[in-house]
Amino acid sequence: MNLEVFKQISDTNRWGLLLPEIYLVGLALILLVFEMLFRRQDLLLIVRVAIWGQVLLLGLMVLQYLEGFPTGSVTAFSGLLTQTPATEVMRLFFVAGSILVSFLATTYLRRQNLPRTEFFAITMLITVAMMVLVQSSQFVLFFVALETVTIGFYVLVAYCRQSPFSLEAGLKFLILGALSSAILLFGIVFLYGVAGNPALPGHVADSMNFADLASFIAANPTNPLVLIGTCLVLAGVAFKVGAVPFQIWIPDVYQGAPTPVTAFLAVSSKAAGVFVLLTLVRGPFASLHSFLVPLLSTVAVLTILFGNLTALPQRNVKRLMGLSGIAHAGYLLVGVVASMTVDWAVYAVVFYLITYLLASFGVFGVMIQMAGDDDSDQEVDHYEDLGQRHPFLAGVLTVGLGSLAGIPPLGGFIGKLLIFIAAFQAGLYGLLAASIIGVVISIYYYFGWIREAVFRVWRSPEGSPAQEGASTFTVSTVEIVTLGGLSALTIGIGIFPSLVDCLMRL
Amino acid sequence: MDVLFIIFAVLTVVPALLMVVSRNPVNGAMFMIISFVGMAALFVLLEAFLLAILQVLVYAGAIMVLFLFIIMLLDMDEVEKIKPGTVTSIASGISLALIIVGVAVLLGSDGLAGQSVAHLAAAPDFPSADNPMGLALSAKAYGFGLFTKYMLPFQLTGVLLLVSMIGVIIISKKRETSQGQEQS
Numbered sequence: 001m002n003l004e005v006f007k008q009i010s011d012t013n014r015w016g017l018l019l020p021e022i023y024l025v026g027l028a029l030i031l032l033v034f035e036m037l038f039r040r041q042d043l044l045l046i047v048r049v050a051i052w053g054q055v056l057l058l059g060l061m062v063l064q065y066l067e068g069f070p071t072g073s074v075t076a077f078s079g080l081l082t083q084t085p086a087t088e089v090m091r092l093f094f095v096a097g098s099i100l101v102s103f104l105a106t107t108y109l110r111r112q113n114l115p116r117t118e119f120f121a122i123t124m125l126i127t128v129a130m131m132v133l134v135q136s137s138q139f140v141l142f143f144v145a146l147e148t149v150t151i152g153f154y155v156l157v158a159y160c161r162q163s164p165f166s167l168e169a170g171l172k173f174l175i176l177g178a179l180s181s182a183i184l185l186f187g188i189v190f191l192y193g194v195a196g197n198p199a200l201p202g203h204v205a206d207s208m209n210f211a212d213l214a215s216f217i218a219a220n221p222t223n224p225l226v227l228i229g230t231c232l233v234l235a236g237v238a239f240k241v242g243a244v245p246f247q248i249w250i251p252d253v254y255q256g257a258p259t260p261v262t263a264f265l266a267v268s269s270k271a272a273g274v275f276v277l278l279t280l281v282r283g284p285f286a287s288l289h290s291f292l293v294p295l296l297s298t299v300a301v302l303t304i305l306f307g308n309l310t311a312l313p314q315r316n317v318k319r320l321m322g323l324s325g326i327a328h329a330g331y332l333l334v335g336v337v338a339s340m341t342v343d344w345a346v347y348a349v350v351f352y353l354i355t356y357l358l359a360s361f362g363v364f365g366v367m368i369q370m371a372g373d374d375d376s377d378q379e380v381d382h383y384e385d386l387g388q389r390h391p392f393l394a395g396v397l398t399v400g401l402g403s404l405a406g407i408p409p410l411g412g413f414i415g416k417l418l419i420f421i422a423a424f425q426a427g428l429y430g431l432l433a434a435s436i437i438g439v440v441i442s443i444y445y446y447f448g449w450i451r452e453a454v455f456r457v458w459r460s461p462e463g464s465p466a467q468e469g470a471s472t473f474t475v476s477t478v479e480i481v482t483l484g485g486l487s488a489l490t491i492g493i494g495i496f497p498s499l500v501d502c503l504m505r506l
Numbered sequence: 507m508d509v510l511f512i513i514f515a516v517l518t519v520v521p522a523l524l525m526v527v528s529r530n531p532v533n534g535a536m537f538m539i540i541s542f543v544g545m546a547a548l549f550v551l552l553e554a555f556l557l558a559i560l561q562v563l564v565y566a567g568a569i570m571v572l573f574l575f576i577i578m579l580l581d582m583d584e585v586e587k588i589k590p591g592t593v594t595s596i597a598s599g600i601s602l603a604l605i606i607v608g609v610a611v612l613l614g615s616d617g618l619a620g621q622s623v624a625h626l627a628a629a630p631d632f633p634s635a636d637n638p639m640g641l642a643l644s645a646k647a648y649g650f651g652l653f654t655k656y657m658l659p660f661q662l663t664g665v666l667l668l669v670s671m672i673g674v675i676i677i678s679k680k681r682e683t684s685q686g687q688e689q690s
Contacts, residue, residue, distance in 0.1 A: 151673070
């Protein structure tokens with residue numbers, strides 16, 4: 001055995017590139033140790049350490065990027081890991097998402113009286129796995145990271161054990177998630193087997209590696225095993241994103257999961273899935289262009305129409321967010337398809353994800369405040385007269401929903417506009433039409449919710465059920481600052497889209 | 507070699523089929539163990555000794571014991587009485603036919619043709635300079651791979667295990683309604 005080869009391989013293990021991830025794992029472990037050492041009364045300390053520790057990390061990362069944003073791509077760990085400017089943005093995105101989830105969770109966990117430390121620890125570890133996932137450029141690392149994310153979510157979805165909804169959601173997610181992982185793994189094995197076959201032209205040594213796989217697929221674009229493997233891998237990832245026909249799990253899981261977890265699933269998990277799809281479609285599968293564009297376009301159109309049409313009659317707000325989230329996954333898929341022809345569509349997708357993060361967390365923040373004892377039962381009717389009861393929350397809700405619907409001058413409008421321009425440049429006119437129809441439908445149900453919260457001045461004769469809970473509002477200053485900040489950023493990005501542009505100066 | 511291969515292949519496939527069709531879950535689990543052992547023997551024929559040992563230790567040993575435990579804890583007698591519906595039977599029949607046709611088509615295509623397998627047997631890609639992980643036969647090769655090239659996924663697996671450990675504790679622990687936490 002040639003030890004020199006192994007020495008060269010270990011020299012490429014540059015752990016310094018993964019400092020933020022290592023920091024987060026360390027923070028999670030420290031929290032678990034604190035939980036052991038301290039008494040129950042000191043547990044507020046854990047909340048503070050968890051949130052401020054992550055804010056510190058975000059600050060350090062931003063400071064480092066202010067000195068000079070990375071421009072080229074770096075490959076390390078003998079080809080397992082590739083960092084590009086886009087993955088750097090996604091790492092910031094996931095850390096921000098993790099902070100917001102932890103923040104929403106403090107309110108929720110206090111109300112439901114659930115253990116906190118473990119929630120924060122799992123959230124951070126999932127975030128680490130997502131950060132590694134978007135940077136991975138080899139199927140072994142890819143799969144391990146994806147499984148870490150999925151297993152973490154199994155736990156978080158079933159976190160509220162007393163609630164039968166949460167348990168049911170956890171079980172459904174576990175079974176369907178395991179199925180999708182199996183499909184994905186099956187696809188990976190097909191690709192691995194066929195790309196390492198010495199009888200085929202252009203076979204490669206490391207057929208798990210994305211770059212090697214890309215060169216193999218370019219040499220054999222019509223091999224049936226390649227096509228089957230590609231379809232299975234994309235199906236596995238589409239399940240995580242929630243694209244039709246792999247969307248069955250979304251409404252139940254979104255409704256049953258604790259609201260912060262729903263937000264985490266809706267934003268960070270979906271973002272990771274979409275970004276992975278981008279990497280795959282532009283990396284190893286790039287030469288299957290003529291096969292993938294019709295396939296993914298069909299999926300995108302179905303996803304947009306299904307999400308919007310099923311969200312129309314929905315009265316439960318968590319299901320509504322889930323179903324409309326399917327529609328957002330559809331718009332993002334349009335961006336993914338466009339990115340196969342137009343290079344800058346990647347940044348349109350990332351921009352869309354950022355506006356989606358800001359708007360969604362605003363809405364979920366309000367939902368957490370509004371939730372009663374039963375977390376899974378939140379109807380649109382509960383928001384009646386929110387504008388009079390708590391004008392600030394109503395404002396945050398309006399900005400968030402308006403941005404999700406894509407109303408100018410909010411951030412969501414610019415995000416949708418960029419994706420539509422990319423689709424136009426890529427010549428995907430059918431997709432463009434479907435997306436615009438979808439947006440028009442979505443305005444109806446988003447504004448139905450806003451109308452309920454803000455504009456509804458008359459009251460139904462039998463009296464409203466929300467009246468009893470009306471007096472229990474206490475929104476702390478920190479919450480006001482955070483939610484206000486999210487809304488301000490949503491409006492700010494809408495008016496000055498260059499705010500994000502300077503982040504992604506590439 | 508061919509005789510051995512046929513014996514062990516039959517030992518793998520037939521119990522696998524019986525496992526799917528047997529109505530009693532305990533019998534099913536037993537057939538699965540036989541199938542795993544047959545597969546381990548096939549690995550031995552391929553000279554992948556470490557894989558064979560892992561197959562027996564991990565799958566036929568640990569995982570199947572866990573399966574049996576759960577089956578016996580859950581008292582699955584009721585399951586035997588449930589007969590599959592007509593639609594289910596037809597759907598599974600169609601799926602089976604599709605899978606058989608699919609495999610047959612694949613075997614006929616250039617992807618898995620016998621010639622390429624023969625080529626592989628004639629020139630096995632043993633660990634070499636550009637491909638140290640090519641066909642890792644010995645435990646030593648696995649070890650080197652795990653601690654050099656696959657160090658990062660290996661570490662990440664540690665995170666995965668940590669997450670699942672915390673998760674199991676959180677979900678299975680019976681919680682007394684903790685008053686102390688509410689005040690904090």
